[in-house]
Every structure is written in structure tokens, then in C-alpha cells.
Amino acid sequence: MAEINAVTAINQALLEMMQVDPRVVLLGEDVGPNGGVFRVSEGLWQQFGDQRVMDTPLAESGIVGSAIGMAIGGLRPIAEIQFMGFLYPALNQIFSHLGRVGQRSAGKFRVPLVVRIPYGGGIRAPEQHADSAEAMLVHTPGLKVVVPSTPYDAKGLLYAAVEDPDPVIFLEPIKLYRLGRMEVPSGRVSVPIGPARVARGGRDVTVVTWGAMNHLAMEAANELAQSSISVEIIDLRTLKPMDTKTIAESVQKTGRAVVLHEAPRTAGLGGEVVASIQDEAFWWLKTPVRRVTAYDVPYPPFAWEDWYMPTKERLVRAIQQALAD
Amino acid sequence: MSEAWPLYRVMGPESNHADRVEPETARNIYKDMVLLRTFDEKTINLQRQGRVGTFPPSLGQEAAEIGSAWALCPEDWMAPSYRDHGAIYVHGVPFQHVVLFAMGKGSSIDGKARVLPTSIPISSHLPHAVGLAMAAKTLNQERVAIAYFGDGGTSEGDFHEALNFAGVFRAPVIFFCQNNGWAISVPVSRQTATPTLVQKAAAYGIEGVRVDGNDALACYQVVQEARERALSNQGPSLIEALTYRIGPHTTADDPTRYRPAQELERWRGEMDPISRLREHLKARGGLSDQEALTIAEDAKALVNAAVEEALNAPAVAVETMFEHVYQVLPDFLIRQRQELQEVLAAFDKEGGQRG
Numbered sequence: 001m002a003e004i005n006a007v008t009a010i011n012q013a014l015l016e017m018m019q020v021d022p023r024v025v026l027l028g029e030d031v032g033p034n035g036g037v038f039r040v041s042e043g044l045w046q047q048f049g050d051q052r053v054m055d056t057p058l059a060e061s062g063i064v065g066s067a068i069g070m071a072i073g074g075l076r077p078i079a080e081i082q083f084m085g086f087l088y089p090a091l092n093q094i095f096s097h098l099g100r101v102g103q104r105s106a107g108k109f110r111v112p113l114v115v116r117i118p119y120g121g122g123i124r125a126p127e128q129h130a131d132s133a134e135a136m137l138v139h140t141p142g143l144k145v146v147v148p149s150t151p152y153d154a155k156g157l158l159y160a161a162v163e164d165p166d167p168v169i170f171l172e173p174i175k176l177y178r179l180g181r182m183e184v185p186s187g188r189v190s191v192p193i194g195p196a197r198v199a200r201g202g203r204d205v206t207v208v209t210w211g212a213m214n215h216l217a218m219e220a221a222n223e224l225a226q227s228s229i230s231v232e233i234i235d236l237r238t239l240k241p242m243d244t245k246t247i248a249e250s251v252q253k254t255g256r257a258v259v260l261h262e263a264p265r266t267a268g269l270g271g272e273v274v275a276s277i278q279d280e281a282f283w284w285l286k287t288p289v290r291r292v293t294a295y296d297v298p299y300p301p302f303a304w305e306d307w308y309m310p311t312k313e314r315l316v317r318a319i320q321q322a323l324a325d
Numbered sequence: 326m327s328e329a330w331p332l333y334r335v336m337g338p339e340s341n342h343a344d345r346v347e348p349e350t351a352r353n354i355y356k357d358m359v360l361l362r363t364f365d366e367k368t369i370n371l372q373r374q375g376r377v378g379t380f381p382p383s384l385g386q387e388a389a390e391i392g393s394a395w396a397l398c399p400e401d402w403m404a405p406s407y408r409d410h411g412a413i414y415v416h417g418v419p420f421q422h423v424v425l426f427a428m429g430k431g432s433s434i435d436g437k438a439r440v441l442p443t444s445i446p447i448s449s450h451l452p453h454a455v456g457l458a459m460a461a462k463t464l465n466q467e468r469v470a471i472a473y474f475g476d477g478g479t480s481e482g483d484f485h486e487a488l489n490f491a492g493v494f495r496a497p498v499i500f501f502c503q504n505n506g507w508a509i510s511v512p513v514s515r516q517t518a519t520p521t522l523v524q525k526a527a528a529y530g531i532e533g534v535r536v537d538g539n540d541a542l543a544c545y546q547v548v549q550e551a552r553e554r555a556l557s558n559q560g561p562s563l564i565e566a567l568t569y570r571i572g573p574h575t576t577a578d579d580p581t582r583y584r585p586a587q588e589l590e591r592w593r594g595e596m597d598p599i600s601r602l603r604e605h606l607k608a609r610g611g612l613s614d615q616e617a618l619t620i621a622e623d624a625k626a627l628v629n630a631a632v633e634e635a636l637n638a639p640a641v642a643v644e645t646m647f648e649h650v651y652q653v654l655p656d657f658l659i660r661q662r663q664e665l666q667e668v669l670a671a672f673d674k675e676g677g678q679r680g
């Protein structure tokens with residue numbers, strides 16, 4: 001079995017699903033002959049042509065809005081937003097319609113739409129190309145939100161997202177696109193929407209995270225292992241519906257938790273994770289749950305991004321504090 | 326349909342408008358176009374060496390960038406996009422700022438020039454230009470606002486909302502669209518089913534002008550005329566400048582993946598905006614070979630010196646990210662800044678090299 005990176009894994013999933021299901025179509029900016037700015041749709045336009053791989057006019061509201069129509073009309077659209085920072089013109093469609101159609105039509109219509117969004121920082125990108133706005137999407141009723149952090153999960157979750165009867169936001173951590181390869185079988189890979197993944201087992205403290213921050217968590221855990229501190233890492237994978245059971249089980253075991261995300265702190269998803277811990281594992285907690293996040297300032301120019309985003313040192317410090325209290 | 330909007334030309338055999346540009350202005354336009362190209366070529370090289378970040382050059386679009394901006398007055402407002410470092414320089418942002426910004430060592434704006442920060446989300450700044458123009462009108466200020474954007478930008482909702490507002494409020498605003506044929510890999514034929522972009526002006530009841538975007542003097546004149554209309558309460562204008570992006574979209578882009586090489590030849594050769602202006606000025610007696618040579622050498626020297634200075638400039642303090650987010654920093658951000666300072670101090674103490 002070949003070892004592939006996340007870009008190839010997503011590309012494979014797209015190719016296989018398009019071969020099997022003629023209802024699956026792709027639309028977005030530069031997804032056609034150019035294969036997407038990250039090459040995720042490489043070769044697909046050449047194989048499936050203009051009707052199934054559509055370079056659209058430069059208009060995100062048009063992309064998501066028309067994809068909602070396509071989905072209601074019987075297609076299985078996969079819409080690509082080029083970077084999360086350019087999702088915002090489409091928020092009207094997402095907030096006003098995407099998650100509401102099922103309820104408002106009393107179940108007569110469903111929207112089996114997948115919106116793929118490269119996101120996140122640490123990639124030396126120009127301004128406004130590195131946002132992490134997942135909390136807004138998770139906050140929106142009616143949506144599911146997934147964020148794979150391995151090539152295997154990327155392929156499996158994309159299958160699950162396209163097969164899902166409801167809208168799924170599929171977040172792709174840009175930093176992980178080409179970072180690391182692993183064996184991923186060809187053909188359908190099954191990773192259901194919902195369950196979190198215990199990325200590393202441990203006894204002393206739980207780190208809850210997702211996306212590219214998994215790598216930071218792993219580095220910190222490796223470092224702390226040298227001083228015999230055993231860190232358990234939960235990779236959420238699905239942000240909504242959130243697997244609070246796996247989080248609670250881990251915290252009930254360790255009694256300590258740190259939530260790590262690269263989005264700004266205030267009203268970030270970390271707060272929701274902390275709330276779920278206090279709901280389901282309060283009596284097991286030995287120390288307060290801490291958050292390690294980006295600061296509450298607009299994403300800065302790339303020269304400062306390493307300090308804006310959580311650093312390994314900040315995470316290590318938070319874990320040590322959680323253990324010391 | 327395009328006959329209704331004939332291409333406004335000043336230079337060359339197909340000229341349909343007289344050359345009304347002062348000799349000194351024409352020469353300054355030429356100088357800045359050469360400077361812009363020199364800077365772009367240098368910066369592309371620096372990017373390849375990893376010394377600057379992703380960079381969007383204006384190669385091929387120098388006439389539209391520079392000619393248009395020279396027609397403004399310093400009191401006018403400018404709302405630029407990411408590719409408009411040439412225009413913001415002409416409008417008063419010091420060249421050194423432009424260089425430092427490309428290197429991630431400073432902001433793209435300077436307090437003195439009436440230029441908004443370069444806009445990254447396509448066309449999102451067009452409504453701002455309308456608002457700036459409305460403010461100027463309300464405050465009885467003798468000034469216009471100009472927004473710069475590309476062909477792809479005409480597809481966004483914000484473009485249409487901005488033109489509509491401008492029409493309804495008769496705002497003294499100029500929408501300067503550089504149709505360079507491409508929005509990254511997507512040709513303009515995928516942005517619209519209309520044969521021109523300029524005809525969208527008609528739908529909003531505003532003036533539309535289509536100009537040869539590689540004719541610097543024509544670009545200058547159409548903006549000057551649009552400005553005069555705006556200031557005499559004849560309303561806003563949409564200008565479509567037909568040009569071509571001869572380089573990559575940004576240094577991260579590989580145009581050979583999506584566009585035919587033949588197309589490029591013409592734009593690089595006979596249509597090249599810099600040689601066209603040079604030949605025109607020479608024929609008009611406004612520029613000698615020797616002067617052209619000196620201009621090229623001066624541009625190189627200026628760019629090299631500015632780049633050298635920028636490379637040696639100290640990195641901006643990391644804590645700066647907290648500055649100016651609010652006029653008065655709230656307590657919760659003071660605490661977060663404190664946390665960052667502790668992190669930095671610990672890092673420095675361990676002898677770390679700040680990246």
C-alpha cells in the first residue's frame with residue numbers, strides 16, 4: 001500500500017467518488033485546469049470535464065448558494081472555498097440557509113452539500129490567508145463540521161461527508177497538506193463523522209485539540225515524556241457533533257485537561273470543550289481546565305505568526321501548571 | 326456591444342484621443358513605470374531566495390497602475406488591492422514602505438498618504454471607496470475616491486453593491502478595473518457572459534469607459550476625466566483597463582499550467598506598456614535615448630538601495646501585533662500581551678533565535 005500525503009488522499013477520495021457516483025460534482029475557484037491552488041483537484045477536470053469540475057466566477061456567495069440549489073436539486077456538490085479567509089462572502093448563505101433548509105422544509109428538502117475549506121496558519125501565507133474561523137461554523141445550527149489531521153482521516157471523513165444526507169463543512173489544515181505520509185488504502189475508507197481519535201494514550205493530563213495543532217501537542221507530549229509526564233492527546237476530528245464522551249472518559253482518567261487551538265481565544269471552540277468537561281467530568285477534575293490559543297488580535301503578518309499561534313513552550317507551560325496546582 | 330464602449334487610446338496608430346498629458350507628467354509616469362518593473366523583477370528574485378514572502382507582481386500592468394494614479398490629487402482617497410503597490414507608491418506611500426511591506430517588516434500604509442490598507446478579499450474594499458466618496462461629498466471636500474481591482478473582482482457581490490450605491494448616491498468615486506485577462510487560472514470569459522466588463526456600468530446608471538490599459542497616457546486621461554466628472558457632480562465612473570498579466574498571479578503560481586504561451590508573446594512584445602510609452606515619448610521629443618538609459622539606471626539604484634536598507638532593517642517587535650487593535654488596549658489584551666512578553670523573555674533567556 002502506498003504512503004500518501006493529505007492532498008493525495010483527498011484527491012483520491014474525490015476521484016473515486018466521482019467515478020462511482022455521477023451526481024458528485026466539484027465547484028470553486030481555480031479547481032479546473034489548475035487543479036486547485038493546493039492541487040487537491042489535480043487531474044479531475046481533465047478526466048471529468050467542465051460539467052462536473054466547474055471553475056466558477058470569483059464569488060463565494062454564488063459558489064455556496066448555487067451549491068445549495070444543486071444539492072436540493074439532486075446533485076452531490078462539493079464546493080471548494082479557496083482559503084477560509086475568503087469564506088466570508090458566503091456566510092450569508094451558510095448562516096441564513098445551509099443549516100436551516102431541513103427544518104424549514106419540514107424534512108421535504110435536505111442539503112447533502114460538502115464545503116471544503118483549506119484553513120489555518122503557520123504557512124507563511126500573505127495576510128488574511130491563515131484564518132481559523134471554525135467556531136462560527138460550529139456555532140451554526142444544522143451543520144456538521146469535520147477536520148481531519150491525518151491523510152487516512154482525510155480520505156475517510158471525505159467519504160463520510162459526501163455520503164452524509166446533511167451539510168458538512170470539511171476543514172483542511174493547510175499546514176498538514178504535505179506534512180507526513182501514511183498508508184491509505186485505495187477505495188472507500190471508513191471514518192465516521194462523530195468519534196474523536198485518541199492520538200496518543202497517557203495518564204497524567206488530557207490535551208484536547210484538532211487540525212494542525214495535533215502536531216504541536218505531539219511535540220509537547222514527546223518533550224514532557226522525558227520528564228515522565230504522560231500526556232493523552234484527543235484529536236477531535238469532528239468538531240460537530242462533538243464527541244464529548246471520549247473527552248470526558250479521558251479527563252475522568254487523568255483529572256486534568258488543557259484545550260489547544262490555533263483560533264483566537266475569546267468565544268473560540270475551546271470554551272465549548274471546557275464547558276463539556278465541566279458538564280461530564282467536573283467531579284474528576286483535580287485542577288482547572290486551561291486553554292492555549294492564539295491571542296485575540298487579527299491574524300498578524302507572517303513574520304509574527306509563530307508567536308501569535310500557540311507555541312510548544314506555551315503548551316508545555318500550561319500542562320506543567322495543570323500538574324502543579 | 327463593445328462598439329458602445331470603444332477603446333480609449335492616445336498612443337500609436339489606433340489613437341482616437343489627443344495626447345493632453347504635460348511633458349513632465351508623461352516623463353514622471355514613464356519613470357515610475359520603469360521603477361515598478363525594476364522593483365517587481367527584483368522582488369521576484371528575492372522571493373525565490375526566500376527573503377520575501379509570496380509576492381504579486383504587476384508585470385505588464387505598469388501603464389494602468391501608474392498612469393491612473395498620476396491623474397489623482399494627493400487629497401483623493403485610494404482603496405487599493407494586493408497588486409497595487411505601484412499605485413499606492415504614486416499616491417504617496419514612500420517607496421521604502423512598499424519594500425518593507427513586501428518583506429513582512431512593516432505596514433503597507435503610511436499615515437500621510439490617503440491610502441487604505443491593501444485589500445486582500447477580492448472587491449471587499451469597493452464599498453469603502455463609495456463611503457469615502459460619500460463622506461467627501463457630505464463634508465464638501467473637493468476630492469474623489471478611487472478603488473483598484475481586477476476582472477475577477479467584478480464577480481463578487483460587493484462589486485455590484487458598490488456600483489449600485491455609487492449610482493444611487495451619485496458618489497464621486499472611480500472604479501478602476503484592470504482587466505488583465507486572468508483571475509489566477511480563470512480566464513475573464515469565466516467571470517461574465519457579457520463581451521465587456523465596462524458595460525456593467527449601464528446597469529447601475531453610471532458612466533463607463535473602456536481604455537487601452539497598456540497605454541499609460543490614455544489611462545491617465547480617462548482617470549483625469551472621470552475625476553472631473555465626479556467633482557462636477559456628474560457621478561461615478563467604471564473604467565475597464567484592458568491589459569495583461571504577463572507574470573504569474575503571485576510567486577506561488579505557475580501559469581504554464583493553465584494558459585497558452587502564444588497569448589503571452591504579443592503582450593510581452595508589441596503591447597509592452599513601457600516600450601510603447603518610451604517610443605511615444607521619443608517620437609514626441611519628450612525623451613532621449615540617453616535619458617531613458619539614465620531612468621533605467623536610477624531605478625535600479627533606487628530599488629537596490631531600498632531593498633538593501635529593508636533587508637538590514639531590524640525585525641518589527643513581535644508585541645506590535647497588539648498595537649492599534651483598539652485605540653485603548655482593553656485589560657484582557659493587556660494580559661494577553663503580558664503572556665506573550667513572558668513567553669518571549671523565556672525564549673530569549675534560553676538563547677533562542679526568534680524566527
Ligand SMILES: Cc1ncc(C[n+]2csc(CCOP(=O)(O)OP(=O)(O)O)c2C)c(N)n1
Nearest residue numbers: 086408445446447475476477478507508509
Ligand atoms: C473573496 C476572495 N476570494 C478569493 C480570493 C483568492 N484570490 C486571490 S487573487 C484571486 C484572483 C483575482 O483575480 P482578479 O480580480 O482578476 O485580480 P488579479 O489578481 O488578476 O489582479 C483570487 C481568486 C481572495 N483573495 N478573495
Ligand SMILES: [Mg+2]
Nearest residue numbers: 475476507508
Ligand atoms: Mg485579473
